[in-house]
Amino acid sequence: MRHQHTTHVVVVMGVAGTGKTTIGPLLADRLGVPYAEGDDFHPAENVRKMSSGTPLTDDDRWPWLDAIGTWAHGRAGRGGVVSSSALKRSYRDRLRAAAPGVVFVHLTGERALIEERMSHRQGHFMPTALLDSQFATLQELGADEAGVSVDVSGAPEEIADRAVEALRGLELH
Incomplete structure (x- = not known):
């Protein structure tokens, strides 16, 4: 499943955990494009707020x-994968306005599984307590939004493979 190169920018979205x-990164490797960690784009003040358990506005x-x-936008026509919770339609609209043609891979799963995974993370600034606010904020991908939903049960490699298969099935223009 390696190197099915894409010229689209793929936003891997979903609630924390x-x-x-x-x-x-697994998806980027399979698509043969660079990966950017969305958390690295947060201003320091956002990280401070989330670390203290305060939801972002x-x-x-x-x-x-x-x-x-x-x-x-800088990766347009060359492809890339970036992570972003992109929980609200308005957030995804803002990303699409900046970089037309982005597609979304929405990672979904049972709340209990997500909470279990979050409880085992080391050195991450998003406490499990904020998961409720993330689920409350989440707006599922609309039928008119370019993207796919992929269940997060199973091994990471399997999830990345399912994402590639789902993206392959999209009509990307």
Whole structure:
């Protein structure tokens, strides 16, 4: 399944704990494109807020989304994979406005599985307590949005393979 090169920028999205940071690089490898970690685009103030258990507001998220959008725009026509929770339609619209043609891979799963995975993470700034706010904020991909949903049960390699297969089935223009 290696190197099915794409010229699209793929945003790996989902609530905290779905495996965006694990699946993103695997997917990028399979697609033969670079990977960018969405968390690296957060301003320090956002990281401080999340570390203290304070959910981000939309105003907190706009500069972060704009930074991801700038990266994605720079990869237009060459492809790339970037992680971003992209929980709301308005967030995804902002990313699409910055980088037309982005497609989304929504990592989904049972809340219990996601919470279990989050509880075992080391050195991450998103506490499990914020998972409720993430699920409350989440707006599923609309039928008119270019993207696929992929269940996160199973090994990371299997999830990445399923994502490649699902993307292959998309009508990308």
